Amino acid sequence: MNRIEDHTLISLNPATGEEVGRLPITPVDQIPAIVERARKAQVGWAQMSLQDRADAIRPFGPALAAAAEEVGTLLTREMGKPLPQGIGEARGCGESIDRTLDGMIAALTPEPMEDANISSTMVFDPLGVCAGITPWNFPMSMPHWTVMPALMAGNSVILKPSEKTPLVAQAYADLLMSFLPEDVLQVMHGDGEQGKALVDADVNLIAFTGSRATGAHILESAGSSLKRVILELGGKDPLIVLDDADIEAAAQFAAANSFRNAGQVCVSTERIYVQSQVADAFRDRLVELAKEVKVGDGCDEGIEVGPMIDGGQKAHVEKQLAGAVSDGAQVAFKSEDLGGNYHPLTVLDGCQEEMEIIREETFGPIACLMQVEDDAEAVVRANNTPYGLGASIFGSSERAHQIARQMTAGMVGINKGCGGASGTPWVGARQSGYGFHSGRDGHRQFAQLRVISEMQPEAP
Ligand code: NAD
Numbered sequence: 001m002n003r004i005e006d007h008t009l010i011s012l013n014p015a016t017g018e019e020v021g022r023l024p025i026t027p028v029d030q031i032p033a034i035v036e037r038a039r040k041a042q043v044g045w046a047q048m049s050l051q052d053r054a055d056a057i058r059p060f061g062p063a064l065a066a067a068a069e070e071v072g073t074l075l076t077r078e079m080g081k082p083l084p085q086g087i088g089e090a091r092g093c094g095e096s097i098d099r100t101l102d103g104m105i106a107a108l109t110p111e112p113m114e115d116a117n118i119s120s121t122m123v124f125d126p127l128g129v130c131a132g133i134t135p136w137n138f139p140m141s142m143p144h145w146t147v148m149p150a151l152m153a154g155n156s157v158i159l160k161p162s163e164k165t166p167l168v169a170q171a172y173a174d175l176l177m178s179f180l181p182e183d184v185l186q187v188m189h190g191d192g193e194q195g196k197a198l199v200d201a202d203v204n205l206i207a208f209t210g211s212r213a214t215g216a217h218i219l220e221s222a223g224s225s226l227k228r229v230i231l232e233l234g235g236k237d238p239l240i241v242l243d244d245a246d247i248e249a250a251a252q253f254a255a256a257n258s259f260r261n262a263g264q265v266c267v268s269t270e271r272i273y274v275q276s277q278v279a280d281a282f283r284d285r286l287v288e289l290a291k292e293v294k295v296g297d298g299c300d301e302g303i304e305v306g307p308m309i310d311g312g313q314k315a316h317v318e319k320q321l322a323g324a325v326s327d328g329a330q331v332a333f334k335s336e337d338l339g340g341n342y343h344p345l346t347v348l349d350g351c352q353e354e355m356e357i358i359r360e361e362t363f364g365p366i367a368c369l370m371q372v373e374d375d376a377e378a379v380v381r382a383n384n385t386p387y388g389l390g391a392s393i394f395g396s397s398e399r400a401h402q403i404a405r406q407m408t409a410g411m412v413g414i415n416k417g418c419g420g421a422s423g424t425p426w427v428g429a430r431q432s433g434y435g436f437h438s439g440r441d442g443h444r445q446f447a448q449l450r451v452i453s454e455m456q457p458e459a460p
Contacts, residue, residue: 061097235389242395317364390418
């Protein structure tokens with residue numbers, strides 16, 4: 001667990017407990033001055049054309065890709081995920097910059113619309129100062145997907161990254177800031193106290209990614225002043241395995257998506273509903289696959305899953321698991337206990353709907369199995385949650401499509417994970433999202449839409 005000492009955030013490697021670095025915490029009473037600087041800087045930034053803003057940001061992409069090895073290593077040391085994934089996260093943000101910026105230019109370019117009488121133009125103006133508040137599980141891509149659309153829409157940004165991964169966010173922002181006018185992007189550090197003070201400050205948009213509970217607090221605080229909010233929240237994603245599924249493919253997906261990032265992914269597979277005819281075969285294959293996963297320090301060669309972010313997150317997972325086992329779930333597999341912040345990869349069979357591990361987000365490396373008798377039961381139980389981020393269905397395409405249209409999640413994958421094609425938004429339904437990002441409609445949420453109209457010259 002990162003330590004706070006004497007107004008300093010001390011960032012610890014979750015694999016070793018060693019200090020990775022330290023940063024000063026932003027005193028809450030300095031936030032109004034930070035917002036004022038952001039507001040002044042935003043004026044000039046907003047006056048630049050969309051194309052000029054993109055041109056300013058564009059060289060950041062190759063610079064980040066060139067620094068990917070260094071910042072990706074920092075990412076792994078601070079957050080724990082395996083090195084290829086840490087470096088890949090940094091490289092991915094950098095190498096996709098042209099596609100990212102071009103998509104944002106297309107989304108934010110004025111759009112004409114007319115009828116027989118009126119000619120209108122929809123324009124996408126800046127909102128002003130954007131507070132970007134981000135989590136630790138993708139400590140570079142979450143800031144990236146918050147800061148980029150906000151900047152491209154002509155806002156200035158104050159980024160408050162997670163107190164669990166401040167160094168990697170600072171490294172990302174330092175590089176990006178070197179391509180931007182002063183104060184167009186600023187970073188502040190701290191925990192919920194700083195986050196709350198930023199939400200309460202004179203900002204115009206709050207773009208938040210994090211837990212459902214924090215999202216609810218932010219919505220409540222922002223409501224009194226009707227600030228714009230975009231909330232990307234937690235999930236409890238189901239996987240449905242039909243009796244005509246390719247069991248090997250379904251088990252491969254379940255192993256990858258339950259254990260990746262030690263289960264600390266918003267779209268991790270957290271509930272698996274398997275039709276009873278194939279339940280034993282699916283479980284047995286999943287256990288075999290789980291046995292092959294290499295757990296350890298993400299900096300070591302060949303490691304596929306690292307530690308949990310800290311002891312608090314591990315204790316949360318342990319508590320849910322112990323509760324499920326005492327209520328009758330059976331441990332079908334548990335990997336070696338490496339101690340420290342590591343949680344064994346676990347396959348849990350015979351879970352039940354009322355267990356906390358099935359109701360609340362786990363965010364840990366546990367694959368929870370339940371049997372269902374038919375498609376209708378699978379749909380009802382998969383939808384039995386206030387969350388609605390992603391879902392996956394494995395089975396014959398036509399049947400899976402019918403089920404997909406009945407799912408209450410925002411993103412549904414058929415024989416794959418939930419992510420959509422390039423250009424589609426990342427969207428949570430129900431209590432997993434309040435607003436969304438990416439894709440044309442996602443980018444537009446970072447802007448104020450205005451409609452300018454005049455009569456057609458030949459209008460009657
Ligand atoms: P969190 O809600 O605890 O913290 C997120 C951020 O909010 C941190 O920067 C934190 O300091 C700040 N914060 C805490 N309390 C605050 C308050 N009262 N006001 C303002 N800011 C506050 O979440 P976390 O543990 O950092 O991240 C894990 C969660 O994020 C999981 O629920 C996960 O599913 C979710 N997540 C969602 C997505 C998505 O795309 N939907 C992506 C990644 C993570």
